Amino acid sequence: MKTTQYLPSSAWAFLIWLITMTLLPFTIILGMSFLERTELGTILFSFSLRNYQQLLDWVYLKVLVKTVWLALMATLSCLAIGFPVAYYLARVQGTMKSLGLILLFIPFWTNFILRIYGIVSLFGSNGILNQLLMFLGLPKASILYTRWGVYFGLVYNYLPFLVVPIYSSLEKLDPFLREAAFDLGATRFQTFRKVILPNIKEGLFIGSIFVFIPMLGEYVIPDLLGGAKEAFLGKVMVEQFFILQDWPLGSAIATMLSVLLLAALWLQNRWTSKGLAHAI
């Protein structure tokens, strides 16, 4: 079959957008990661691997490992909570479904900082939870300004992003697949494992990536809810750009994060034969 070699004109608009908004900035960051910094914080145009060497320092590696671990744990928590939610929303119909979807999306329409401060009001040492505990004569819970506060903030904030792709792929499933599996002798659990799960693999992966990657770069939540006691990759990177005036080092960290993203996407592509476009 002969394929047309030229692109339709609408594709050109998209291509221009893609190049200026994605490829160009990325190339700039990539390039900057190989430059050096002067004492005063401006950029020296000389090629150097110093930034990447610096990142191999155990301090930065420790931050990287910590951040990856945090993002991983938070993602798994999101999966544990979000998957049943997505499953329920896909199975239920009528008012409950509409209500459920609205509740899921309300956080999207609220300002992010407001939501975080909402958590502070809830879990702060004089917050609603502690006031309840005090009223019941129980000891205070200090969730905020600890790792747990950060976990909670991450899961709370990113949960809808995980639920939506999973819900979407569950919705697209032929409802008769489940019945067919039962009919042929599978128990509920076997049906779930052998029929449902393999067919929503893509949704699961997309949802996890949508959540894992941004979490790697998070710094507002660790600052506001974690008491800024621990620096994660996002914070270290932002500090390079704004406080410490070491743009090349910051770019190196940014490049590293981008490479992680590309690696995750490549993994996904290999794992599911149909690829990204099919899943969405």
Place this chain on the structure above:
Amino acid sequence: MGTQRIAILFLGLALVIGGILFLRGKVAHTNTLRICTWSNYFPEESLRDFTDKTGIRVELTYISSNEELFAKLKAGATGFDIIQPSDYISSRLIALSMLAPIDPRLLPNLHHLDPYYFSLPYDPGLKYTVPFTFGTTGIAVNTSKVSVPEGQLSWSFLLDSPDAGHTSLLDDMREVFSAVLFFKGLSPNSRDLASLQNVKSDISKVRDRVLMFTSEPKPLLLKQELTVAHIFSVDAIQAHRENPDIKFFIPKEGGIIWTDNFAIPSTSTRIEQAHQFINFFLEPQNNLTVVEANLLATPNKSTRQLLPEALQKDPSMYPSQETLAKLKFLEDLGDALPRLSRMWTELKS
């Protein structure tokens, strides 16, 4: 077909609008000053007064941090005539020759400034900057929750707080290191790696005890989540206004003093008008309007005399001469900075 054309039209429009906005940055009316300022800093009436008096219009652009300002200038923004950098940014800008020199002949009101400000380490003789406010870093204590000992407070009150579970440190590398350096009787601008390592280990012990790091402790102090906070004087004073139990202390070992200044970028084309602006706000009456609106401490001695007695004598706003002598400006650390920042990252991991 239809959507295709709309898409291209839209893109074209976006580019055109972008171009117009960009050019506006280059071309401007001759009698307009472009000022990069903090939000709500200048009261409307003062700016109108200025325009009435001099015929020069004023256009404001807002930023929220020094780093943002520096990033903008470094990225090549050339449309500003007046900027308001803090002291440490000013010293960087001076070193990079990004500031136009100040001509004292165009500032007849300069003499209103307190003599202290003519020998600042980052700009001796005020060749490039003119301070419009100053402040200090110290400790805020909610005295109704935590009792303060007699006599002058020491930095140990923060570092070894009686209520560590409700204590915070500033999320600022230089400030936190300075607190310990002061405590040890050392200079906050020390580059000695050995001392810095010691300080680092001290901080790591403190870090485990305190509740959090934050550069904005005011709301939490008011909510009583914090009772002892490492804080900038400006925030402490505002908190005190709302809750008189919250008091501000400058420890006896000394602390950091900082200024916010007027400066003229070297790329400005309206240097004379910029000087007129600075001169206008050096006028005690005009300075007073701004100071009253923002509850800031002023380096202008004439303005100070116009303030109510209580305010003039308030040590949290206007430290005594004795205290002033112990206060230090933060200076650039040069090649020690990367090593310090690595220590800071280590502390936070």
Place this chain on the structure above:
Amino acid sequence: MLLNLEAVTKNFGGFQLHPLTLSIERGEFFSLLGPSGCGKTTVLRLIGGFESPTSGRIILNGQDITSLPPHRRNIHTVFQRYALFPHLTVFENIAFPLRLKKMAASEICSRVTECLKLVEIEDLKDRRTHQISGGQAQRTALARALVAKPDLLLLDEPLSALDPELRMKMREELKTICKKVGITFLLVTHDQEEALQLSDRIAVFKAGQCLQVGTPKAIYEDPVDTFVARFIGSVNEIAGELQGEPSPETGELALASNAGNFKIKKNGHPLPRQVSVILRPEKMRLLRSKSTTQENLMEGEIQDQTYLGSRTEYSVKIGNSTFKVFEQELERLKKRRLNTGDRVFLAWRSDDAIVLPQQTV
């Protein structure tokens, strides 16, 4: 007797299944026939275990399976849209029920291959489900349902998604496979031609009620009411009133109607005076001129004719009604050609008419 439904009812929403008692014999091809919404699919789902009856019992092979979930019933289903598993190959789809039983790999392989051969899709075994055609998918679904040798195979309108030519072919194959493997087939369809062609016995449903159960011939020749008569095949109807008593010698009875007075025979059902006489088009002869005959005669005018190749269909206007009648091509060629408006006669024998009580719907 393989399957017994005892007074099974089902109520949900606005629908109600009237108490159904039905038995299906081992090895037979049984169809549930009726218009949309008549409840036939509900009955299928009740047997499959996807719905629970409101009351009544379902007995399979002597065992009460009423409360058993689908996966515990030895009944497999071919779904209308096949419901093949998209993440598995054709081979694996068919192997699915066997893998659930934890059968040995070698045995799975031989059984699946056997089924692939049965439905003639051996060369598709490694294809994915989106790489095969509709007909091939249908065969895969059939193989998957048969491979575990269930007691009963349910088919939910399996041919409705296929194009007419393929449908014809598949009908024949279904019948063949049924007899070959000896498994009882229960088919749900709204296509009466399909039911007639494939089934050993048919159950006709309307609005949640089973009207008649019988062989295709019985349903066709001896419908229990006008609905069944009308649903199967084509009909011409005469509404009339019975007059007097049947003649002792001929057994014929007089009928008065708007189309004329005729002689009919009762066929064993109790009949009221107001009846509906059903005349199938193929039971009526088309005459160009009046002739003396023992048969009933009706006079009319050709309104329309449709040439169908092997036969021609005529619409004849008699009085206020239109009657449909066929003429086989061989016959037609022997006689004078008919045009619209021509005067013709329809003849029919009294025992070829199906006489039923009149029904409003």
